[in-house]
Amino acid sequence: MGERILMKGNEAIGEAAIRAGCRYFFGYPITPQNEIPEYLSRRLPEVGGVFLQAESEVAAINMVYGAAGAGARVMTSSSSPGISLKQEGLSYLAGAELPCVVVNIIRGGPGLGGIQPAQSDYFQATRGGGHGDYRTPVFGPASIQEMVELVMEAFEVADRYRNPVMVVGDGILGQMMEPVVLPDPKPLDSLPAKPWATTGNQGRPPNVINSLFLDANLCSRHNEHLQEKYREICRREVRYELVDPEGAEIYFVAYGTTSRVVRSVMNRAREEGIITGLIRPITLWPFPQEPFERVVERAKAFLCVEMSAGQMVEDVRLAVNGRRPVHFYGRTGGVVPSPAEIADALRKVLEGRDPGA
Amino acid sequence: MREVFTRPKSMRKVVMHYCPGCTHGIAHRLVAEAIDELGIQHRTIGVASVGCSVLAYEYFDCDFQQAAHGRAPAVATGIKRVLPDRVVFTYQGDGDLASIGTAEIVHAAMRGERITVIFINNAVYGMTGGQMAPTTLVGQVTTTSPGGRDPRHCGHPIRIAEMLATLEGAAYVARVSLHDPAHVARARRAVLKAFRTQLEDRGFALVEMLSSCPTNWGMSPREALRWVKEKLIPQYPLGEFRVPEEEARP
Numbered sequence: 231m232g233e234r235i236l237m238k239g240n241e242a243i244g245e246a247a248i249r250a251g252c253r254y255f256f257g258y259p260i261t262p263q264n265e266i267p268e269y270l271s272r273r274l275p276e277v278g279g280v281f282l283q284a285e286s287e288v289a290a291i292n293m294v295y296g297a298a299g300a301g302a303r304v305m306t307s308s309s310s311p312g313i314s315l316k317q318e319g320l321s322y323l324a325g326a327e328l329p330c331v332v333v334n335i336i337r338g339g340p341g342l343g344g345i346q347p348a349q350s351d352y353f354q355a356t357r358g359g360g361h362g363d364y365r366t367p368v369f370g371p372a373s374i375q376e377m378v379e380l381v382m383e384a385f386e387v388a389d390r391y392r393n394p395v396m397v398v399g400d401g402i403l404g405q406m407m408e409p410v411v412l413p414d415p416k417p418l419d420s421l422p423a424k425p426w427a428t429t430g431n432q433g434r435p436p437n438v439i440n441s442l443f444l445d446a447n448l449c450s451r452h453n454e455h456l457q458e459k460y461r462e463i464c465r466r467e468v469r470y471e472l473v474d475p476e477g478a479e480i481y482f483v484a485y486g487t488t489s490r491v492v493r494s495v496m497n498r499a500r501e502e503g504i505i506t507g508l509i510r511p512i513t514l515w516p517f518p519q520e521p522f523e524r525v526v527e528r529a530k531a532f533l534c535v536e537m538s539a540g541q542m543v544e545d546v547r548l549a550v551n552g553r554r555p556v557h558f559y560g561r562t563g564g565v566v567p568s569p570a571e572i573a574d575a576l577r578k579v580l581e582g583r584d585p586g587a
Numbered sequence: 588m589r590e591v592f593t594r595p596k597s598m599r600k601v602v603m604h605y606c607p608g609c610t611h612g613i614a615h616r617l618v619a620e621a622i623d624e625l626g627i628q629h630r631t632i633g634v635a636s637v638g639c640s641v642l643a644y645e646y647f648d649c650d651f652q653q654a655a656h657g658r659a660p661a662v663a664t665g666i667k668r669v670l671p672d673r674v675v676f677t678y679q680g681d682g683d684l685a686s687i688g689t690a691e692i693v694h695a696a697m698r699g700e701r702i703t704v705i706f707i708n709n710a711v712y713g714m715t716g717g718q719m720a721p722t723t724l725v726g727q728v729t730t731t732s733p734g735g736r737d738p739r740h741c742g743h744p745i746r747i748a749e750m751l752a753t754l755e756g757a758a759y760v761a762r763v764s765l766h767d768p769a770h771v772a773r774a775r776r777a778v779l780k781a782f783r784t785q786l787e788d789r790g791f792a793l794v795e796m797l798s799s800c801p802t803n804w805g806m807s808p809r810e811a812l813r814w815v816k817e818k819l820i821p822q823y824p825l826g827e828f829r830v831p832e833e834e835a836r837p
């Protein structure tokens with residue numbers, strides 16, 4: 231472990247990728263994530279890697295496909311409109327079972343939207359925004375330290391399952407500075423071998439990277455194989471944080487930046503004698519079921535807070551499955567819900583009213 | 588007995604799915620022969636595109652990646668940047684390269700990406716059943732231009748080789764035809780040059796091949812070859828539009 235340094239979120243993402251052994255980055259400029267490519271355009275050549283600004287997000291994700299197929303640890307980053315353009319490529323990467331890391335510093339939408347922080351790409355990230363039955367693990371860090379650790383872990387998970395992994399943040403996480411302790415770089419010779427990669431078939435039969443199966447039965451078998459892999463990810467890769475103080479009755483559910491605002495509300499409420507809990511999903515897919523099972527018996531209600539019109543709340547409802555009321559409070563378009571607004575929503579829930587109404 | 592005709596080493600022993608009289612098979616053979624002649628089979632990575640040649644990875648005996656429609660040059664870029672000492676080629680049709688994939692091909696050429704592109708121009712979308720392509724001739728009847736391509740409605744055919752030849756990054760750009768043995772021999776030399784351009788690290792290389800699609804043109808194989816000669820070549824002049832600099836000097 232290195233020393234504590236002050237770093238901007240987006241730059242920390244770039245440095246974390248390098249420390250994870252990523253040497254290739256393909257991207258296209260878009261706010262509020264520009265510091266990631268800018269940082270990597272400086273740093274990657276220093277460590278013998280390649281930074282390449284692509285002609286579009288479509289091209290960038292397909293360059294990622296080629297590089298991943300050639301056996302490299304590779305990353306791209308973008309923000310919402312650009313991530314929409316990457317969806318075709320993500321579907322192909324998932325179909326051809328290629329590992330890579332995709333960072334989405336989410337901004338308000340739909341359309342061109344704005345550049346302020348949002349969480350309105352949750353559906354797109356967790357449901358697989360491209361075509362076909364595929365899944366991508368999605369990490370939603372809440373601090374720059376956690377961002378660094380999860381970006382590094384994302385490369386491990388991607389390689390372990392030969393699957394794209396997404397890391398989502400927002401402009402606040404991307405732009406703010408926080409102290410971080412950077413983990414030591416992974417030695418490049420410790421990275422997993424990729425005997426399936428297309429590197430030239432010297433002394434072995436040809437390798438083919440492909441997602442085409444014209445025979446329906448073969449395509450179905452391929453899908454079953456993918457589904458088995460996704461079930462394995464659900465069994466082994468779920469991450470969450472549960473804040474479960476003695477006497478809590480209302481449980482917040484929030485991730486990323488929003489979970490930090492919620493925490494300040496929880497602290498203030500405690501001073502007034504109101505004890506609340508928090509379920510903070512760290513993997514948005516697979517969505518954590520376990521913390522809900524742990525608290526649902528003693529919970530009176532759940533209050534999901536998001537920077538969206540209500541997307542993760544659907545997963546919360548599935549997890550709670552009608553056993554308790556699930557309420558929602560959200561702000562959209564780049565507006566961060568204020569502690570006062572969330573406190574007001576909590577008050578309504580305590581009074582048995584709907585905070586969304 | 589002397590063997591005069593054998594399967595190139597870089598081709599697999601499988602039956603191709605191409606229609607009778609389709610020149611995709613000849614184009615494959617020329618690529619495989621060039622790979623054999625240059626001795627690069629085991630360090631070549633091909634990129635198949637979306638079109639009739641989508642299964643190219645089943646025909647070539649080397650590593651392959653299958654790319655999304657139009658994106659082969661971007662995929663090839665990713666491979667080549669990771670493995671600069673390998674040989675990377677794409678094989679793309681005219682719907683793939685000249686329509687949905689125009690941004691990717693122009694920018695790969697602009698960057699002088701060290702890849703070799705085999706571009707099959709058959710003036711239609713073959714695989715999807717003969718729709719109009721950007722390369723379709725004025726007046727040519729297709730399933731989506733039933734009255735013939737009307738330039739007032741959908742423009743004139745696009746000349747990719749000439750366009751790309753304006754870019755400094757494009758080191759070798761040629762257009763050849765596959766309609767008779769003499770032209771096939773010339774095409775073979777162009778493919779070799781396009782791979783050599785990459786091996787000598789000179790820049791981007793592309794060979795546009797005028798190719799037949801008897802099925803979607805509604806012609807016999809022989810008529811289709813004549814149509815290439817009489818109709819396609821006047822619209823798409825053959826020749827080298829850009830050659831590596833040293834060679835260009837007299």
Ligand SMILES: Cc1ncc(C[n+]2csc(CCOP(=O)(O)OP(=O)(O)O)c2C)c(N)n1
Pocket residue numbers: 637638639640656679680681682683684707709711712713714715720
């Ligand atoms: C995104 C996307 N759009 C459309 C298609 C359908 N499609 C498959 S092949 C093809 C046309 C291929 O034509 P061309 O590139 O000219 O090659 P040819 O078949 O003539 O060899 C199209 C449009 C697709 N696979 N993906």
Ligand code: SF4
Pocket residue numbers: 604605606608609610611639709713714799800801802803
């Ligand atoms: S449809 Fe046309 S291009 Fe495709 S295989 Fe048949 S003849 Fe060749």
